[in-house]
Amino acid sequence: xxxxxxxxxxxxxILVSVISQILKHSGREEHAFLTSLAGLILVLFWxxxxxxxxxxxxxxxxxx
Amino acid sequence: xxxxxxxxxxxIIVASSGIGFSISNIMKLRLLELAELKKLILMLRGxxxxxxxxxxxxxxxxxxxxKGIYSTLFQDTEKELEKLDGKNIADIWKEQMETxxxxxxxxxxxxxxxxLLNFAQNLGYLDKEMQLGTIELYMEQLESTLAEGNRSYxxxxxxxxxxxxxxxxxxxxVFL
Numbered sequence: 001x002x003x004x005x006x007x008x009x010x011x012x013x014i015l016v017s018v019i020s021q022i023l024k025h026s027g028r029e030e031h032a033f034l035t036s037l038a039g040l041i042l043v044l045f046w047x048x049x050x051x052x053x054x055x056x057x058x059x060x061x062x063x064x
Numbered sequence: 065x066x067x068x069x070x071x072x073x074x075x076i077i078v079a080s081s082g083i084g085f086s087i088s089n090i091m092k093l094r095l096l097e098l099a100e101l102k103k104l105i106l107m108l109r110g111x112x113x114x115x116x117x118x119x120x121x122x123x124x125x126x127x128x129x130x131k132g133i134y135s136t137l138f139q140d141t142e143k144e145l146e147k148l149d150g151k152n153i154a155d156i157w158k159e160q161m162e163t164x165x166x167x168x169x170x171x172x173x174x175x176x177x178x179x180l181l182n183f184a185q186n187l188g189y190l191d192k193e194m195q196l197g198t199i200e201l202y203m204e205q206l207e208s209t210l211a212e213g214n215r216s217y218x219x220x221x222x223x224x225x226x227x228x229x230x231x232x233x234x235x236x237x238v239f240l
Binding site for chain 1: 219220222223226227230231233234237238240
């Protein structure tokens, strides 16, 4: 796992929150919510392989 | 490798910001075109009300006094009306709007076009008073559209620009 992914997630978080705030201020709450959701899904897609690896490691560690 | 990446990043950010700015510009141009249309309709009202010019001739006068996208529409409508071939003004206006290539050049929204089309539907009906009434009605519609447009322009323009830049940055991070 490279450290790059942490920076990428942080950048996406910052940008999504900025976009969300802009949309909220212009009275588009639904779009703001959808943007946040899209950001969350995007980040989830990035970290799913690492979560899978974590579970595999735990399984191997305890010989499940 | 780094050079290509940097070029890609710059291109994505510039392109998405450009889209945001161009959408904002389209909104501005629409308002300018609506204001121009309002001015022309005011002139048309003046021609009919104070000079008593017939509708076709009034169209010609107004067409010649403007240089924008409406000039061809008004002048061609006058020419068609002068042919006296039994067509009513609504049909001529509709034909001219479609053939004048205005739709491609203009930045008006579909709703604006519908209102402009509806304007001519009752224009040639009955007498001078009816024509003036139709013009007044369209003027009110134009004024409310302009007021609404001006109100939302400031907000939406900033929004489009900010979203364009942010979307570019987000895309860069996703593709990095």
